[in-house]
Amino acid sequence: MPFIKKNYGWIIVTILAIIPMFIFSAMFKIDTSNGFVFTLVENGGKESMSTLEMLYHITGEFSIRWMTAVLTCTPFFILFGIHNLFVRQAMGIATAVWSLLHFVIFIWAEGFSETFTQFNYIAGFIAVLILIPLLFTSSRKWMKKLKRTWTKLQSWAYLAIILSLLHVAILEKTWMVYAIIVGIGFFIRIPVIKEKIIALRTKQVKL
DSSP states (O other): OHHHHHHHHHHHHHHHHHGGGHHHHTTEEEEOTTSOEEEEOTTOSSTTOOHHHHHHHHHHHHHHHHHHHHHTHHHHHHHHOOOOHHHHHHHHHHHHHHHHHHHHHHHHHHOGGGGGSSHHHHHHHHHHHHHHHHHHTOSHHHHHHHTHHHHHHHTTHHHHHHHHHHHHHHHOTTHHHHHHHHHHHHHHHSHHHHHHHHHHHHHHHHO
C-alpha cells in the first residue's frame, strides 16, 4: 500500500512508543458502578515501589531512551548513509509525549510546587518546556512553514537532552549508559571526524 510505504517509519515508531503504555493498563482500575472512578491499583509496582512510583520510573526511563534515540539519528546517517527525517520527527514526538507523561505523573505524586525544590527537578522541568514547542512544530506542515527556522528550533533538543541527563544523573547511575551513547554521537558529529567517516564510506561504496 502506498500509505504504508510512505509512512512505514512513523508506523514502526508509533507502535514501539505505544506498546509500553499497555503496561499502564494493569496499574489502573476503572469503576463504572457508581459513575466513573479512575484509581490506581494498590501494590502495582515492583521492588518495593508503589504503583505511582513505578509509573514515574517507567515514563522517565522511556522518555530518556527516546530522547537518546533521536540524537543518534544523525550519527547513524553519518556512519551508514541512511536517513529518514520523518522517522526522526516521529521519535521526537514519542520523546515529548513520554516526557510530558513523566512530568504529569510527577506533579500527581509530588505537586507542582515540588518542581522548584531541587536542581534535578528544575533541569527536568526546563527540558519538558523545551520539548513542548518542538512537539507542536514537529509536523511536515510546520517544517514547510518555518523552513530554516524549523531546523534552528529543533536544535534546542540538544539542550533538552543535556538537561535530561543532568536530571537523571542526580537520581541514579544508569544515566552513564545514555551519556556515553550521546557522547559518541557528538564525537561523530565533529566536522573533521564526520568528513573522514563520510569520505571512507563513499570510497567503500565506489569499490
